[in-house]
Amino acid sequence: MKRFYILLVGLLAIFAISIAPAVAQDPVTLTMWSRDSNQAFLRELVDMWNSSHPNQIDLTVIPAADFVTRVGVAAAGGEAPDLLPTDLIYVPSFARAGYLADITDFVAALPFADQLIPAHMFLGTYEGREYAVPFAAEGSVLLYNKGLFEQAGLDPEKPPTTWQEIHDAAVAIRALGEDTYGFYFSGNCAGCNAFTFLPYIWAQGADLLTPDGLTATVDSPEVRAALEFYQQMWNEGLIPAGAQADTGTDFLNAFTAGNIGMVGSGAFSISVLKNDFPDIDFGLTFLPGQEGGRSSFAGGDTISVTSSSKNVAAAFEFIQWVLSDEIQLSMFAARGQLPLRLDLADNEYSREDTRLITNAEAMGLGKTPYSFVYNQLYNDTTGPWLAMLQQAIFQGDIEGAVTTAQARFTEILASQ
Amino acid sequence: MGLAAFRTSSNKQGDSGAGASVGRRYVGLFFTLPAIIFTLVFFILPLGMTIFMSLHKWSLMGEHNFIGIQNYIDLLTRDSQFWNSLWFTTRYTLLITPAIFIIAFLLALLVNLPLRMIGVFRTIYFLPAVIGLGTSSLLWVWLLNDRVGAINAILKLLGLVDRPIIWLADPNYVMIAIIVSIVWKTVGFTMILLLTGMQAIPAELYESARVDGANYWEQLRYIMLPLMRRTFALALVLSVIGSYLAFDQFFIMTAGGPQNQTISVVYWIYKKSFTDFNLGYGASMSIVLLVILVVLSVIQMWLLRDDTTY
Structure with a gap:
């Protein structure tokens, strides 16, 4: 009888131990909101997670234009989702408003923590703590049409590495015909030019803001020089006249017609061009500085856990899974997306198309402005950034453009 | 039960003008309830909320606090762009309203003709109205494009221009281009509104006018136009409100450019609310715009007031 009791207690103990972890880790359903760009890829990623993990993710896709509003309203009511992938430029504002959970310790425990895209990690840091990690990478580069380079007697394997070389190549290509132009940019698109024009300034070691994002440093010789570089190409007719009115609808379309020599663009264009415009033989190089050097705008999305989430650890498991070797290679690299880790930039897929390696490298050395008023400074079509470009390039008034922009930047920064 | 109550009350309607019964009053309330609830939920409550927000420093992110009428003071004293935008929107309205009315009236006269298959033409002229404004704006961006746009190609073919016109880069061309696109839309x-007004005029009036020897123009001038006052009032108020609330076409076609010269009022409200994240200030501008529109509508109704019955 006594032996029976011992057996019984033993069995109960084993039973208790066996169910204990299950009790502690009841499967949870995590909510996730995302803007609608790139949603097909995201849905596939979430489906893959859901089919292989007990914790499920419930993904809601929100139109990009409504995204910040919806997040703001939900966070104010304490009803934000657990997982929040977002355009990285909003992370400083979200973190300052207290919407995001501090994930510093989780990030530190990742074996590849030091390999995560530095610009994304920089944007994810607020007052020394980390609130976001990379989720989608989009670095700006210079696209060039190899066919036109060849026709113009330029070496398609030696893309320009200085502003003078870009200018000279543009002159040579413009000479090919009435409808062939050397260069293109969307002259009425604020965001497009933050993405593709700021790197020329950064490559010079200059910037429009101090690193803490609090003081304007627009009025500098480097900024004037960069504006002059575009202004000269515009005055010489190397850029199609329609560029002045382009709100971004022609951002990549202009290049796909095959009569534009060079255009600033991003990683997304590689797959678009390869799939939809196989006739265009294009190369990809870094956005250079005046006499050399290089830079890139490290854009894309980061992902955060919100401060209202009751499942921070579970939510971070998904993030860790996304950043793992397996998913980075089999999902991201295999689909032509840039890997989110520097140590995976060189992989079996990118080796087949070295343009992807170039883009990943650009991403690695890329910068992103850290500002709580990024939207007002750079993204606003009525804002000071676009006004400066237009006044300098199309109206030829570099001096006035820079002075006005310095004043308006300072005013906006003081209002935050 | 409800039906019975209704029947009793409607019976009572005839016998006494003085004291309608309590029951009848409730029935009246019952029948207007859907409209009341609809107005309450979709107009009065949001309006109250907007007024409430306009009295706060209300950020899209973070906290909000009460600041009284500070937003309105800023609006009146510091925000020159709001007044620029208001003037721009007014100019736009003054240009586009006559354009729409003249063309719509001519089209309405045309499709009012008793011809076979006239319904086909009514449908064709009406079709752009069912396209979303965002979609049609994007369509016009491409039509106006300098390299691949149909409009420049046609102008070049006809020998009217040597090199393509960059429609959306010059302040004057922009106005023309946008007005053409919106008139088309x-x-x-x-046209349909005016056609309805035309067809509501009893045929006997024209007949007796003809008997008295009035020709087509005299019938148009002395019968049709005066009797269409109410229709004109409706169409005018709708059109002016629509023009003052213009947003999509400027947001999509010009992004406020060139050099911030095509920022409509609603565009500025949008920019303050969702780019600067200043919802409270956006709300105060919305209230001011509402007041302006109410005043404008009252003036139009008064100018086109009409007590004629037939």
Whole structure:
């Protein structure tokens, strides 16, 4: 009888131990909101997670234009989702408003923590703590049409590495015909030019803001020089006249017609061009500085856990899974997306198309402005950034453009 | 039960003008309830909320606190762009309203003709009205494009221009281009409104006028136009409100450019609310715009007031 009791207690103990972890880790359903760009890829990623993990993710896709509003309203009511992938430029504002959970310790425990895209990690840091990690990478580069380079007697394997070389190549290509132009940019698109024009300034070691994002440093010789570089190409007719009115609808379309020599663009264009415009033989190089050097705008999305989430650890498991070797290679690299880790930039897929390696490298050395008023400074079509470009390039008034922009930047920064 | 109550009350309607019964009053309330609830939920409550927000420093992110009428003071004293935008929107309205009305009236006269298959033409002229404004704006961006746009190609073919016109880069061309695109988009709707007004005029009036020897123009001038006052009032108020609330076409076609010269009022409200994240200030501008529109509508109704009955 006594032996029976011992057996019984033993069995109960084993039973208790066996169910204990299950009790502690009841499967949870995590909510996730995302803007609608790139949603097909995201849905596939979430489906893959859901089919292989007990914790499920419930993904809601929100139109990009409504995204910040919806997040703001939900966070104010304490009803934000657990997982929040977002355009990285909003992370400083979200973190300052207290919407995001501090994930510093989780990030530190990742074996590849030091390999995560530095610009994304920089944007994810607020007052020394980390609130976001990379989720989608989009670095700006210079696209060039190899066919036109060849026709113009330029070496398609030696893309320009200085502003003078870009200018000279543009002159040579413009000479090919009435409808062939050397260069293109969307002259009425604020965001497009933050993405593709700021790197020329950064490559010079200059910037429009101090690193803490609090003081304007627009009025500098480097900024004037960069504006002059575009202004000269515009005055010489190397850029199609329609560029002045382009709100971004022609951002990549202009290049796909095959009569534009060079255009600033991003990683997304590689797959678009390869799939939809196989006739265009294009190369990809870094956005250079005046006499050399290089830079890139490290854009894309980061992902955060919100401060209202009751499942921070579970939510971070998904993030860790996304950043793992397996998913980075089999999902991201295999689909032509840039890997989110520097140590995976060189992989079996990118080796087949070295343009992807170039883009990943650009991403690695890329910068992103850290500002709580990024939207007002750079993204606003009525804002000071676009006004400066237009006044300098199309109206030829570099001096006035820079002075006005310095004043308006300072005013906006003081209002935050 | 409800039906019985209704029947009793409607019976009572005839016998006493003085004291309608309590039951009848409730029935009246019952029948207007859907409209009341609809107005309450979709107009009065949001309006109250907007007024409430306009009295706060209300950020899209973070906290909000009460600041009284500070937003309105800033609006009146410091925000020159708001007044620029208001003036721009007014100019736009003054240009586009006559354009829409003249063309819509001519089209309405045309499709009012007793011809076979006239319904086909009514449909064709009306079709652009069912396209979304965002979609049609994007369509016009491409039509106006300098390299691949049909409009420049046609102008070049006809020998009217040597090199393509960059429609959306010059302040004057922008106005023309946007007005053409919006007239194309909305003229069909105004045409249908005016057509309804035309067809509501009893045929006997024209007949007796003809008997008295009035020709087509005299019938138009002395019968049709005066009797269409109410229709004109409706169409005018709708059109002016629509023009003052213009947003999509400027947001999509010009992004406020060139050099911030095509920022409509609603565009500025949008920019303050969702780019600067200043919802409270956006709300105060919305209230001011509402007041302006109410005043404008009252003036139009008064100018086109009409007590004629037939």
